[in-house]
Amino acid sequence: GAGVSQSPRYKVAKRGQDVALRCDPISGHVSLFWYQQALGQGPEFLTYFQNEAQLDKSGLPSDRFFAERPEGSVSTLKIQRTQQEDSAVYLCASGTSGRPDTQYFGPGTRLTVL
Amino acid sequence: AQSVTQLGSHVSVSEGALVLLRCNYSSSVPPYLFWYVQYPNQGLQLLLKYTSAATLVKGINGFEAEFKKSETSFHLTKPSAHMSDAAEYFCAVTGNNDMRFGAGTRLTVKP
Numbered sequence: 001g002a003g004v005s006q007s008p009r010y011k012v013a014k015r016g017q018d019v020a021l022r023c024d025p026i027s028g029h030v031s032l033f034w035y036q037q038a039l040g041q042g043p044e045f046l047t048y049f050q051n052e053a054q055l056d057k058s059g060l061p062s063d064r065f066f067a068e069r070p071e072g073s074v075s076t077l078k079i080q081r082t083q084q085e086d087s088a089v090y091l092c093a094s095g096t097s098g099r100p101d102t103q104y105f106g107p108g109t110r111l112t113v114l
Numbered sequence: 115a116q117s118v119t120q121l122g123s124h125v126s127v128s129e130g131a132l133v134l135l136r137c138n139y140s141s142s143v144p145p146y147l148f149w150y151v152q153y154p155n156q157g158l159q160l161l162l163k164y165t166s167a168a169t170l171v172k173g174i175n176g177f178e179a180e181f182k183k184s185e186t187s188f189h190l191t192k193p194s195a196h197m198s199d200a201a202e203y204f205c206a207v208t209g210n211n212d213m214r215f216g217a218g219t220r221l222t223v224k225p
Binding site for chain 2: 004033035040041042043044045048055056059091093103104105106107108110
């Protein structure tokens with residue numbers, strides 16, 4: 001069955017480059033979450049969408065981080081002018097309702113900023 | 115604000131031994147609590163969740179967890195460890211719009 005997919009799985013960027021990370025949620029899922037997982041740490045919340053509406057972006061660490069979900073399905077997390085501290089695994093999760101307790105996680109994108 | 119604390123960043127057990135991974139929570143409202151497992155280079159897989167029904171929750175792969183309000187705990191157990199249980203385990207609690215995760219416990223299973 002089709003789960004949450006993310007692409008690319010691995011991304012290497014030079015400091016200062018812009019990157020775009022894609023998330024394809026499970027078809028029909030209304031909620032979508034982005035998390036950042038630093039090495040050896042648990043995931044940290046970044047942002048939350050319900051359909052195309054971004055209802056919570058309180059976890060985005062700076063204005064270099066931007067997320068969108070224009071048609072209420074695929075989402076893109078964009079990081080501008082990447083810094084070394086942005087190196088992490090970025091996890092996407094989708095859910096059947098607006099509640100975070102119904103999340104299904106994708107495999108993540110490992111971003112390495114050199 | 116809701117949060118969880120996992121006690122012990124590394125746990126090592128012998129194959130066939132009891133697995134006990136500890137998690138304590140802090141929540142101003144009745145919490146929803148979760149345990150996830152993460153294998154190398156993979157996403158998070160839900161093991162089990164507590165949503166205010168039965169306090170003893172059974173999950174996949176023989177794992178279970180007991181919600182103890184008096185101790186603010188939600189420890190994960192498995193009677194007999196298997197080599198395939200070696201992974202990173204995360205306890206989590208729901209916040210307003212998100213999931214709040216602990217720092218994780220790496221489980222090693224020795225033959």
